[in-house]
Amino acid sequence: MDRESAKARIEKLKHEINRYRYAYHVRDKDLISPEALDSLKKELFDLETQFPQFVTADSPTQRIGGEPLKEFKKVTHATPRMNSLNDAFSKEDMESWFTRLKNFLGRSALGDFYCDLKMDGLAVELVYKNGIFVSGGTRGDGLVGEDITQNLRTIEAIPLTLQDSERPIPKELVIRGEVFLTKYEFDRINKEQARLGEKIYANPRNVAAGSLRQLDPKVTASRKLDFYAYGAIGEGLAYLKMYPTRSAENKSLESFGIKVNPDGRRVKNLGEVITFWERWAKHREKLPYEIDGIVVSLEDKALHERGGIIGKAPRAAIAFKFSPREATTIVEDIKIQVGRTGALTPVAELKPVGVGGVTITHASLHNMDEIERLGLKIGDTVIVSRAGDVIPQITKVLHEFRSGKEKSFVMPASCPVDGSKVTRDGVAFKCSNPKCGARHREGLYHFFSRKAFNIEGLGPKIIDRFLDKGLITDAADIFILKEGDIAALPRFGEKSAKNIVLEAKERSQVTLSRFIYALGILHVGEETARALARHFPTKNLKEFLVKYSKLSLDNLKSVPDIGPKVGESIVGWLKEKAHINFLKKLERVGVSFKGDITLKSFSGKLSGKKFVLTGALEGLSREAAKEKIRMLGGEVVESVSKKTSYVVAGTDPGSKFDKAKKLGVKILEEKEFLKLLT
DNA sequence: CCGCCTCGAGTTCT
DNA sequence: CTCGAGGCGG
Numbered sequence: 001m002d003r004e005s006a007k008a009r010i011e012k013l014k015h016e017i018n019r020y021r022y023a024y025h026v027r028d029k030d031l032i033s034p035e036a037l038d039s040l041k042k043e044l045f046d047l048e049t050q051f052p053q054f055v056t057a058d059s060p061t062q063r064i065g066g067e068p069l070k071e072f073k074k075v076t077h078a079t080p081r082m083n084s085l086n087d088a089f090s091k092e093d094m095e096s097w098f099t100r101l102k103n104f105l106g107r108s109a110l111g112d113f114y115c116d117l118k119m120d121g122l123a124v125e126l127v128y129k130n131g132i133f134v135s136g137g138t139r140g141d142g143l144v145g146e147d148i149t150q151n152l153r154t155i156e157a158i159p160l161t162l163q164d165s166e167r168p169i170p171k172e173l174v175i176r177g178e179v180f181l182t183k184y185e186f187d188r189i190n191k192e193q194a195r196l197g198e199k200i201y202a203n204p205r206n207v208a209a210g211s212l213r214q215l216d217p218k219v220t221a222s223r224k225l226d227f228y229a230y231g232a233i234g235e236g237l238a239y240l241k242m243y244p245t246r247s248a249e250n251k252s253l254e255s256f257g258i259k260v261n262p263d264g265r266r267v268k269n270l271g272e273v274i275t276f277w278e279r280w281a282k283h284r285e286k287l288p289y290e291i292d293g294i295v296v297s298l299e300d301k302a303l304h305e306r307g308g309i310i311g312k313a314p315r316a317a318i319a320f321k322f323s324p325r326e327a328t329t330i331v332e333d334i335k336i337q338v339g340r341t342g343a344l345t346p347v348a349e350l351k352p353v354g355v356g357g358v359t360i361t362h363a364s365l366h367n368m369d370e371i372e373r374l375g376l377k378i379g380d381t382v383i384v385s386r387a388g389d390v391i392p393q394i395t396k397v398l399h400e401f402r403s404g405k406e407k408s409f410v411m412p413a414s415c416p417v418d419g420s421k422v423t424r425d426g427v428a429f430k431c432s433n434p435k436c437g438a439r440h441r442e443g444l445y446h447f448f449s450r451k452a453f454n455i456e457g458l459g460p461k462i463i464d465r466f467l468d469k470g471l472i473t474d475a476a477d478i479f480i481l482k483e484g485d486i487a488a489l490p491r492f493g494e495k496s497a498k499n500i501v502l503e504a505k506e507r508s509q510v511t512l513s514r515f516i517y518a519l520g521i522l523h524v525g526e527e528t529a530r531a532l533a534r535h536f537p538t539k540n541l542k543e544f545l546v547k548y549s550k551l552s553l554d555n556l557k558s559v560p561d562i563g564p565k566v567g568e569s570i571v572g573w574l575k576e577k578a579h580i581n582f583l584k585k586l587e588r589v590g591v592s593f594k595g596d597i598t599l600k601s602f603s604g605k606l607s608g609k610k611f612v613l614t615g616a617l618e619g620l621s622r623e624a625a626k627e628k629i630r631m632l633g634g635e636v637v638e639s640v641s642k643k644t645s646y647v648v649a650g651t652d653p654g655s656k657f658d659k660a661k662k663l664g665v666k667i668l669e670e671k672e673f674l675k676l677l678t
Numbered sequence: 679c680c681g682c683c684t685c686g687a688g689t690t691c692t
Numbered sequence: 693c694t695c696g697a698g699g700c701g702g
Contacts, residue, residue, distance in 0.1 A: 366694090366695075367695095367696095370695095387694070390693075391693065391694085393694095426696070426697075427695090427697095428696090523697095560699090560700090561698085561699065562698095562699085563698060563699045563700080564699090565697090565698055565699085566699085655693075655694090656693090
């Protein structure tokens with residue numbers, strides 16, 4: 001980036017970040033998620049590092065902590081001050097932290113670590129004198145915070161008197177921990193807000209913070225806040241010596257009746273820290289509250305103390321953050337992809353950004369309507385997330401970041417692959433040439449894909465090379481390829497050549513339904529192919545040619561789920577001369593049929609029952625589960641409705657689970673499901 | 679004709 | 693997984 005545009009971008013970032021902060025802090029409005037805001041701050045920080053001449057004192061990156069509000073009395077914290085934590089975002093960050101710490105302490109080993117979940121809440125300090133809760137405050141600037149004692153008293157998880165314990169209760173005990181809100185409470189409060197026509201909150205953290213800052217403790221009490229402690233200080237070193245490790249300290253806190261996070265663990269080494277982090281990154285959705293990472297510290301408290309403080313964070317502890325679920329980035333360009341059906345799909349090319357543990361560089365924009373709905377132009381700053389935690393998607397365009405240099409995207413009038421005219425079909429724009437190179441290519445990928453001929457090792461990359469070298473012109477050619485032809489290609493070994501030939505021969509016999517699906521007829525997917533195979537069974541390709549070319553629209557419409565549109569598409573496909581020739585060629589090269597496993601639905605104990613699967617099952621694959629259900633006469637469908645009999649929920653279920661709950665559909669766990677199968 | 683239930687098609691990265 | 697749209701019953 002050149003100097004001038006960097007300067008302009010820095011200005012824009014500063015201005016917008018301040019605007020978002022103002023909206024949130026002063027006007028109590030959420031314009032943007034904290035994660036997206038972090039993402040913007042990071043961009044600003046990076047740019048300022050690159051162009052230090054543009055750093056100003058009023059930059060959001062120069063700000064330290066929040067100042068206490070006027071309405072609350074101030075409290076001065078116990079020593080050591082209430083620190084924040086340094087962040088690590090990757091395993092590499094963790095390794096360098098580990099090495100630095102070892103060097104600093106001059107030790108070859110650091111002993112065990114304590115891993116705690118990093119709650120996304122509000123840090124507070126509680127003071128107990130002779131076992132009685134006397135005061136509590138927010139972190140503030142680390143030295144002085146707001147006195148929110150009255151509000152903290154309303155939190156049931158915070159005992160007003162410490163429980164009798166076999167351990168001596170110290171005269172003064174200072175506890176630090178996190179006040180947070182469960183997702184359940186958050187939803188309840190938001191529903192209530194909506195009912196009252198009040199503002200909807202963006203995330204539980206904001207509500208927790210807002211609730212603690214209430215001047216009226218009754219409001220705080222109505223929001224069932226929760227609390228976990230993560231440490232204690234009291235009467236200086238004497239206390240430290242009594243409980244020399246984090247684990248021991250936690251035990252003693254629990255014996256006093258103070259909750260600590262039950263999922264915290266003592267681990268042996270950095271490898272186990274990373275395992276702990278990965279496990280929770282994956283399972284964090286299952287917790288009743290939000291976490292944004294883990295906190296790693298030394299189990300040995302004395303050693304931790306020796307690490308001291310760098311800046312305003314302890315050296316011997318670190319926040320190992322998860323990759324955010326959404327981030328901001330820039331749309332650098334919009335390219336067009338032509339699919340199997342000829343649809344032109346616009347795809348955004350993004351400035352690479354980490355989201356949910358992977359680096360995102362592309363995101364589909366689906367169609368022109370979507371681009372208009374978002375109000376997106378090339379060069380825009382956008383928020384990206386991952387739908388269903390997998391597929392990257394642009395959820396919002398931050399129009400305030402426009403510099404005026406953005407360019408509108410225009411759907412081309414002619415196909416970028418072969419130049420044919422582009423026509424509009426519903427929301428889609430399509431290349432009008434059925435023989436368009438891109439369509440042919442995509443059709444080939446489809447033909448050999450998992451649900452069709454399922455030839456392993458014959459993915460898009462390999463097919464491309466075969467096509468480009470003229471080794472094949474259509475799918476049928478794959479079955480007459482010679483080992484020598486393949487091995488002659490650069491970067492192709494004899495072994496892989498042999499494999500492909502062998503695999504093709506093995507897979508040249510398929511079920512009729514797979515065969516029909518492979519043809520890639522518009523509107524004929526897995527289910528419709530299955531229905532066709534069931535209604536018009538044929539033993540071999542010769543018979544198929546005769547029987548299917550005679551099918552009339554009325555014949556087809558007698559099949560359930562086939563109406564005029566689908567019927568028309570099938571008849572049209574079969575009439576095409578080129579397709580007939582292709583079918584004949586397939587027969588010549590030895591493609592043949594074998595019986596479908598479950599063509600007829602017969603009555604079993606599950607007949608008449610409809611199943612929907614969501615989440616991953618432990619014991620068996622999704623395909624195996626479907627097969628089992630079908631064997632017993634049950635039906636497997638893809639979406640939940642009132643007619644669904646059961647939703648089988650594995651680990652990490654998706655939106656179908658929520659829908660089932662809403663519709664009151666019976667939900668089966670894996671165990672119950674297996675019981676039903678036997 | 680409307681509304682519900684399904685199916686089809688497209689999608690990213692490791 | 694999500695969206696759009698085809699099929700079908702009322």
